[in-house]
Amino acid sequence: MQSNLNGVFKKLGVMLLVSLTVIYFWGQVLFPFILAFLTAYLFEPFVLKVHRKYKIKRALIAGFISLLFLVAVILVIVFVIPGMFFEFNLIIGKIPSIINYINNDLISYVNLHFHTKLSEDLIFLDQNSYSYKELLKTHPQIIQKVTLSSLHIFEKVIFIFLFPIVLFFSIRNYEILITYFSKLFSHEQKQFLKPIISDVLLSLSKYIRGQSIVIAIMTVYYVTMTLIFHGSFFIGLISGLLLFVPWLGILTGIVLSFIYSISGTGDLTITSIMIIYGCGYLLEHWLVLPYFIGNSLGIHPIIIILCILVLGYSFGIIGIVLSLPLTAIISVLVKHSYNLYVNSVEHKK
Numbered sequence: 001m002q003s004n005l006n007g008v009f010k011k012l013g014v015m016l017l018v019s020l021t022v023i024y025f026w027g028q029v030l031f032p033f034i035l036a037f038l039t040a041y042l043f044e045p046f047v048l049k050v051h052r053k054y055k056i057k058r059a060l061i062a063g064f065i066s067l068l069f070l071v072a073v074i075l076v077i078v079f080v081i082p083g084m085f086f087e088f089n090l091i092i093g094k095i096p097s098i099i100n101y102i103n104n105d106l107i108s109y110v111n112l113h114f115h116t117k118l119s120e121d122l123i124f125l126d127q128n129s130y131s132y133k134e135l136l137k138t139h140p141q142i143i144q145k146v147t148l149s150s151l152h153i154f155e156k157v158i159f160i161f162l163f164p165i166v167l168f169f170s171i172r173n174y175e176i177l178i179t180y181f182s183k184l185f186s187h188e189q190k191q192f193l194k195p196i197i198s199d200v201l202l203s204l205s206k207y208i209r210g211q212s213i214v215i216a217i218m219t220v221y222y223v224t225m226t227l228i229f230h231g232s233f234f235i236g237l238i239s240g241l242l243l244f245v246p247w248l249g250i251l252t253g254i255v256l257s258f259i260y261s262i263s264g265t266g267d268l269t270i271t272s273i274m275i276i277y278g279c280g281y282l283l284e285h286w287l288v289l290p291y292f293i294g295n296s297l298g299i300h301p302i303i304i305i306l307c308i309l310v311l312g313y314s315f316g317i318i319g320i321v322l323s324l325p326l327t328a329i330i331s332v333l334v335k336h337s338y339n340l341y342v343n344s345v346e347h348k349k
Contacts, residue, residue, distance in 0.1 A: 008189045015184075020315075027318040032163045033170075035321060037177075039069075040170035042208060047171055062171035070164040077160075080237070087234040101262050196336050204328040210293035215243050217288055221280060222253065229272040232260055239277075243284070245308055245320075250277055303327070 022030070047061050110116055170177075185193060219240025226236035239253030257273045307327045311319035 008185070008192055011184060011189075023315050023318055023322070027315050031318050031321075032159045033166050034318060036163055036166040036170045038321070038325070039167055040174050042205070042212075043171060044174055045205075047174070058174075059172050062168045065171060066164040066168040069167060070161075073160055073164070084234045084237070087232050097262075196332055199332045199336075200329050203332065204325055207293060207324065207328070211244060213292045214284065214288050215240055218243055218249070218280065218284055221283060222276070225276045225280070226257075229276065232256075235260060239280075244324075245305065247305075250281060253277060 023034075043065055047058060047065075050056055050061055051058055182190065219237060222239040223233055223236035226232055226239075235253055235256045238256065239249045241249070242252050243249035254273060254277050257276070258270075261269060261273065304324070304327060308320055308323040311323040311326065313319070315322070
């Protein structure tokens with residue numbers, strides 16, 4: 001029994017080390033493939049149910065889901081992204097007025113009420129330095145940076161349209177991939193891993209599906225509220241989509257809303273901002289989160305934030321995507337390892 005356990009932990013350790021090494025060096029390239037496999041895992045219960053109940057081939061189901069994702073990507077590119085860029089450019093164009101507000105109004109208020117002596121030119125703006133032509137004359141390397149940025153954008157566009165294709169094959173061949181993976185372990189090792197994998201999949205699937213519903217509900221709420229208060233569609237969308245990191249969505253939305261109100265681009269006021277995000281916080285934490293998620297991972301939110309930050313810093317965007325799965329796996333492994341240790345101590349007694 002002990003040799004089987006050692007063999008399991010050795011194989012898991014080697015697989016984890018190889019996976020992290022591959023992600024570290026080729027994570028950006030493999031991102032659409034990893035994301036597609038995770039998406040296939042989320043849709044697997046639905047695919048399996050439709051396949052068994054209606055006798056529809058997995059290839060057809062995979063094609064239908066991939067087509068839906070492709071249509072969604074096209075709709076986002078055609079309708080959402082241009083609007084986001086339009087609003088973002090409006091805010092950028094208001095940067096001088098924002099800086100004037102900080103220098104003339106905000107600093108005077110702070111100096112008056114807090115008896116400080118901050119400079120009235122805390123943020124200095126040289127209009128000529130923001131001229132694109134002047135930048136090209138004084139800093140020729142800007143051309144190289146713009147070219148590289150354009151190549152990166154082109155690369156991201158390719159990845160976006162590559163994702164539905166990879167998703168099709170991931171859904172169609174999901175069972176085959178799982179079968180190949182299971183062949184790495186013996187029958188005894190599978191029996192040992194079965195409850196661990198079940199716990200990981202149960203907590204992870206409940207959390208991801210619940211979090212997806214929460215993000216969808218709160219995104220609709222924030223977009224609706226900012227539009228009602230004559231705010232920004234872009235800010236509402238960002239506030240909802242960033243909720244996969246605890247507190248990040250609300251804090252980002254509040255900061256962007258204050259910038260938006262200072263710039264004079266919209267009609268958002270401090271009162272309306274507090275109403276939008278105060279009610280949003282209550283709705284999310286008192287109603288939506290407890291109902292759809294609860295404590296599915298059994299991990300404190302601070303630990304989740306820490307894992308997201310560490311993995312995001314180490315592996316970039318793919319680290320953020322994999323942070324919750326890895327956190328769930330590690331937490332379940334720690335729990336089962338602790339139980340094994342306690343049982344072995346009691347058995348020795």
